[in-house]
Every structure is written in C-alpha cells, then in structure tokens.
Amino acid sequence: MHINKASAVVKKKSFLSALLILILSILSLFVLKDIALALILLFVAVALIAVNFLIISRRLFDVLGTRFMLIVVLFVLALFFLLIIVLLNGSGILLEHQSIGDLLFSSAWKPFSNHFGLFAVIIDTLIVTAISMVIAVPISLLTAVYITEYAPTRLRNMIRPFIDVLAGVPSVVFGLCALLVFIPVVRDYIAPFFGVVTSSGFCLFTASLILSIMVFPIIISLCVESFSSIPLALKEASLSVGATKWETVKKVIFRASGPGVLSAIFLGFGRAFGETIAVSMVIGNQELIPRTLFGSGQTLASLIANNYTEVASIPLLASALIFVALILFVVVLIFNICGFLVLRRASKRWKY
Amino acid sequence: MSKSAIQIETRGLNVSFHNSPVLKDINIEIPAKQLTAIIGPSGCGKTTLLKSFNRLLEIQEDVKISGEIIVDGKDIMTSGLNVPDIRKKMGLISQKPYPLPMSIFENVAYGLRIHHGKNPKKVEEGVHHCLQEVGLWNEVKDRLHDPASRLSVGQQQRLCLARAIAVKPEVILCDEPTSALDPIAAQQIERLLLKLKKDFTVILVTHTLRQAKRVADYVIFLYFGMVVEHGLADQVFNDPKSPEMKAYLSGEIS
Ligand SMILES: Nc1ncnc2c1ncn2[C@@H]1O[C@H](COP(=O)(O)OP(=O)(O)OP(=O)(O)O)[C@@H](O)[C@H]1O
Ligand SMILES: [Mg+2]
DSSP states (O other): OHHHHHHHHHHHHHHHHHHHHHHHHHHHHHHHOOHHHHHHHHHHHHHHHHHHHHHHHHEEEEEHHHHHHHHHHHHHHHHHHHHHHHHHHHHHHHHSSSOOHHHHHOOOOOGGGGOOOOOOHHHHHHHHHHHHHHHHHHHHHHHIIIIIIIIIIHHHHHHHHHHHHHHHHHHHHHHHHIIIIIHHHHHIHHHHHHOOOOSSOSSHEEEEEHHHHHHHHHHHHHHHHHTTTSSHHHHHHHHTTTTTTHHHHIIIHHOOOOHHHHHHHHHHHHHHHHHHHHHHSOOOOOSSOOSTSSSOOOOHHHHHHHGGGGGSSTTTHHHHHHHHHHHHHHHHHHHHHHHHHHHHHHHHTTOO | OOGEEEEEEEEEEEEETTTTTEEEOOOOOOETTTTEEEEOTTTTTHHHHHHHHHOOGGTTTTTEEEEEEEETTTEESSSOOOHHHHHHHHHHHHHSSSOOOOBBBHHHHHHHHHOOOOOHHHHHHHHHHHHHHHTTTTHHHTTTTSBBBSSSSHHHHHHHHHHHTTOOOOOOESSTTTTOOOOOHHHHHHHHHHHHHTTSSSEESSSSSHHHHHHSEEEEETTTTEEEEEHHHHHHSSSOOHHHHHHHHHTTTO
16 A cells, blocks of 8 residues: 555656656757757656656556456457347248248258258258267377377377367368368268269268368367376376276376367367358258268258358248258357356366 | 395486486385385485386386386386286375375275276275275265365375275385375374385385484485485484485485
8 A cells, every 4th residue: 555655656756757857848948949958858758758657557458458358248249149139030031931840840942932941951960960070089089099198209299280280271171172082982982882882972971071070180189188288197196006008098087188078079069060161062962861871961051051142032042041040050059058067067076 | 134025126226307317326125014214305306216116207208217126026127017017016195186086986996996806895895995994984984976076185195095005005105195284184194104004015205304203114315316325214313324314304405
C-alpha cells in the first residue's frame, strides 16, 4: 500500500517536472532563441513523459486486455449462437414442407421432385466414420506407443516432425492421392479379393481408407504428446515390480494418459465425420446404401459438397442442405459435450 | 563380513549420462537383511546408484553403464537376462509416491497378478496381507476400490511400499522415501523400514544425516560420484576416516 502511494507521488512529481521542463524549453526557444537548448530540454521532457507513460501503460494494457478479451469471448459465443440460428432458420423452410421423420428415415433423395430423404446418407456416414475409426484408432495407438516407448531416441526425434506435417496437409491432397492410388487398388485387388468384381473403386471402403489415413497423424501426434508427458517415475513404479514394458504400457500408460488418448480419438472422429472434399472425391456420390462396402455411397458432408452448385435451380435444395449442415453441427456438438463429460470423469478418477 | 551375507556387490561400476560420468568406479558390498543407508550431498549420484541395482537406468536416454553388479552370485548386467525378473527382486520406493492410476486394491494386486497368478482368492489374501504389513489395512479396508490418488501422501507412500513387497522382492530400494512427508508419516515409514529389514535387505537413500544415524546398520558415503567411505554405521559415524566424511558429518558440506 505504502509503496503504491509512494510510486504514485513519484509519478506525479516526475510528470510535473516534465511539464516544467517543457515550459522551460518553449521559453528558451522564444525568449532565449537558443534552439539547441530548447531541443535538449524538449528531449528530456519527452523522455520523462514517455517513461511515465510506459509505467502507466503497463497497467493500461492489463485493463484494456481484460475488457478486450471479454469482447472476444462474447463475440465467439455470439458466433456460435448465430450459426445455430442461421441453420435453424434456413432449415425451417424445408421442415414446413417435409416432416423431420420423413427427412431422417426416408431413403429417397430426389431434389428434382422436391423430396429429400437422408436415411441412406446418414447410414453411409456412420459406416464410413466407424470403419475409418476402427482402422485408425488401434494402429495409431500402437504407433504412438512404439514411438514413445520402444523407438530409439534418434528415430523418435526424426519421426515426430513428419507426423506433425502430415496432420496439416490439406485434405484435397489426400483425396487426390486416394483417387490415383487407392481407387485402382481397391477396384483391381481388394474388392475382387472379397468377391466383389463389379466395384468401380469409388466406394465406402476407399472413403474409409483415406479417412483413416487422414486421421492417423492427428491421433498419433496427440497420443505421443500425452504418452510422453507421463512422469518417468510412474513407469519406473510399474517396471520395478517386475512388469514388462508391454504390461506397463497396457495397464499404466494407457490409463494414465486415458484423457489425452480419448480426446485424440474424439478429435479424430470429428475430422473423419466432417471431412468433405477427400470423401467426395472417392465415395462415388450416390445417395443410397450400397449392398457391400465396395459400392458407391454419400456422406452428409460430401452431399453438401456435391449439391451446392444446384442450389439456385432447385428451390428447396438450399434449405435441405442447410438441414444437413444442422445435423453435422448437432452431432459434432453432442459428441464434443459427451467427450468433455467422459474426459472430466476419466481425469478425475485416474489422475496420478 | 562372510560371503553369504552379501546381497549386492558392485565391481568397477561406472555410469555416465550424455558422456559425463556420474558414478566412478564404485566397489561396494551391501549386506543382506540389514538396512544400508546411502548418504551424500545433493547430486552426488545416490539415486543413480540405487537405480542401477534394478537396471532402471537403462530406460533413460543416453546412459552408459559398465562394470559388474552381482546379486545372488550372478552379474545382473550380463546381456540377455530377463530384466523384469531382476527388477522383481528389488522393489523401488521413490521420493514422491507414485501410486499407479488404479484403485488402492489394484495397486497392490498389480504385481501379484503378474507374478503369482490371477486366482482371485489368493490375490485378495495377498493384498490384505501386504496392506496389513504396512499398517494401511485399517485405514483403507472400507474403500479398497477408491482411486489410490485419493489417499494422503503418507498413505500413498505406504501403499507404494505394500505394492513393492507384494511381489516378494529380496531388496527394497528407497530413494528418500520420507522427504515429501510430514514428520509423523515419515516416522511411520521409518519404523516400517526397520521392521521390514527382518525379511528384506533395505537400501535407503537419505538426505538427512539424522535419519541415517537413527536407522542405518551400514553406511555408504558418496561424494561426487565416488564412494569415499563405507562401512558399519557405528564406525563411519563415530570414527570417520576421510576428510570429506568428517566435513559432511560436521555439516560443512551438505
Ligand atoms: N537422466 C539424466 N540425464 C542427465 N544427467 C542426469 C540424469 N540423471 C541424473 N543426472 C545427473 O547425475 C548426477 C547425479 O544425479 P542423482 O540423481 O543420482 O543425484 P542424487 O545424489 O540422487 O541427488 P539428490 O540428492 O538431489 O537426489 C547429477 O549431477 C545429475 O545432474
Ligand atoms: Mg536423488
């Protein structure tokens, strides 16, 4: 308290003296006509004021900062609700025309006759997302374990940047590679292997494959991060009762980093669920449930990507696509909330 | 000391991290079923020496270890040995207790299940016995399935002790086990260690000279990675030979 008061007094004094010097400088310019002296005095005065201002502005930024942050936060919140309102409002037109039940459970997507059934697309989306996660999760977890626990240091330090770069590659690049590489491989080898000879390669399986590959780097990178943040002493505790490395990984490391692994999986799911362009390049884009995984399909996200160009010519299509967007939004929202709840529970229970 | 009473013997043990030597030519013998204290100033290599006994150093990066560590007449540094079996013989208690991220029961059952079978009845008996042994049973018997992290730090340290003795090791390695505890919890651990030395060889790294004086039968004094003095506690404390030991005892170096 005393110090604050004292510093305030000092500030006031130095401010006053700055003013005084400023006046002296003006006087010396007009009365003494000595420009050099005036400049020197001016410089001193400005320096004093600047120092003062710096001292004040240190607090100033804090004060401004907290207000500003609040504004930013409010803005983000507003954006969130704005998005909901826009989506709800936009799909309203369609909902007057067609019931929700019909939208969700009818398979017929016939924009030209103004009938929009999403059942097939929803099922395709679920299948593609599920398969891609089933492929991606175990492999990425094992890779992450290998990188953090088994790989020699040199290799580990070499691999990590590659994975981080992969995580940031634009999805259209993955889509293109899938188009050039996976489509023929699936058409000529994988589908015939499973007894499907008529596959064009543009199918749910190819889409799942490319999605899982896009999800790998995300899950691996986050898991590596959470595995390597486990204290050495915790591993030592497990090893020193005579557990093997693998037992330690399975029983201790996976559990201790459970929250981190879970959020990695959630994030991967979000990416797979909402991925648009790469999927629309390889899935075949037909709004139906194929008889096998090697038939064409359509996901919610790719449906929007493939139809938005027709919005102008078909009256209700815009509203239908907004409804699809609403579904995407709600699912991601629900998934995030669940993820948050699960995480909170897990990290409470298994903190170390 | 007769040969049969030696639990661990090191011959020319050298350890270096990133090419800087941390332990230099360590030649010591640790008596079985006694309490050996490793003392010395901070950073002199006490923890490193302790962890070399159960081959825990090698999980760290860029560590070089040479020399022999003889346990039960066999050099545990020989390549090709089953390392988990070596570690099983030596329980480790660390400075800060690290309960595994599971329930109190599972913490003790963890090692039991790995080494002594999964028979639920036997596991339960084993857990009961070990918790009793460390004086924790009455405190936790009603909440065995709570996460271990909910225990107090002192209780956690005793839980770690129970986890260690559950696999029936020969040696208990303790790295300043009381430094994170309040005086009463520390005293409990100290008394436990004294009790446990009937069945186990106890090696205790400690920062506090007074603790060493209270409990040690045998003392190893490390100074800048070298064993400057080692011998029976009486002799080392009452009749130190080296000037460093004298200085350490008088509190000039710490
Ligand atoms: N993983 C490591 N990498 C590099 N240097 C290390 C590592 N572990 C220990 N050291 C070094 O080895 C020396 C001995 O460390 P150690 O932990 O064995 O000392 P200590 O006697 O246990 O000290 P304290 O009493 O503070 O616990 C220290 O100089 C430390 O910096
Ligand atoms: Mg130490």
